[in-house]
Amino acid sequence: MVSKYLAILLFIPIIYAKIQVNVVASENEAETGEPGWKNVDIITDNERYTFQLTDNNLKNAVQSYFGQRPDDAFLRSPTPWGDLYQVYGWPQVARSLSSSESKYLQVSSKPSIILTQHFRNNSTQPATFKAQIQQQVQNTVTSTWEKGGELTVGQEIEYGFDIKVVSVGGKTSFSYTSRWGESVSKSETVTVGSESGVEITLEPGQAIIAELLATRGTMEIQVDYEATLSGATAVNYANTFKGHHHFWASGHQCCDDVWRLEPHRSLPGSYQARLLLQLSRCDQRC
Secondary structure (H helix, E strand, C coil), rough: CEEEEEEEECCCCCCCCCCCEEEEECCCCEEEEECCCCEEEEHHEEEEEEECCHHHHHHHHHHHHCCCCCEHHHHHCCCHHHHHHHHHCCCCEEEEEEEEEEEEEEEEEEEEEEEEEEECCCCCCEEEEEEEEEEEEEEEEEEEEEEECCCCCHHHHEEEEEEEEEECCCCEEEEEEEEECCCCCEEEEEEEECCCCCEECCCCCEEEEEEEEEEEEEEEEEEEEEEEEEEEEEEEEEEEEEEEECCCCCCCEEEEEEHHHCCCCCCCCCEEEEEEEEEEEECCCC
């Protein structure tokens, strides 16, 4: 009699990061989740252009809000007159980046036997055999970005993947790190299966085939990010404006979130970026 022992290899990626994305998949369902990662920093010059907050656009927005074009408009320190943000305790304009949605676009898989071992008990007594089922497979992950401009994000993205052999225990892992907005393709050959092996007891004359069954296929994951601005725009009018005058030579006002409050603005209120991950696994016969 010939029996079969199947060591089923399930593909369970867990993506973790300094910029965090958690993705968990099983054989028949997929779930995505985001642990609430957020990156907040003072707006940079590159980000000013991403949000179209050039000096001219910013002054035009202030004019639409206040009714008069300012002589100076600032988004962050330092400013003249002793640094208005520090003197008055106003919050500098900050860029806040977080993930808005993550989901699976496609999951396709096809079972594939990547290793077979035969065992037969030719003795007259029960015998125990150890099946050490291991094989090499290649994992490839490709990350591409769709962006509407540049952000200055100092944190790196660290991707980690765990691949578990459910029936026999054990796992193999690989990881890599890239910068925000950097498209990368990374391949790594790893060994899957059980290092300790599996013990199989056969009766006299009994035979068994041990198979390592892998799920060959691809997985596509989409992660959407959104960046918004918050803080105060420090504005200076060379002449007194609406009766306000302060202790330095020129008067000024501070308008909070001018680009959002201006009702007829043409400036973007937010920024979107999309990370597309394609993950594939293949054995040596692919």
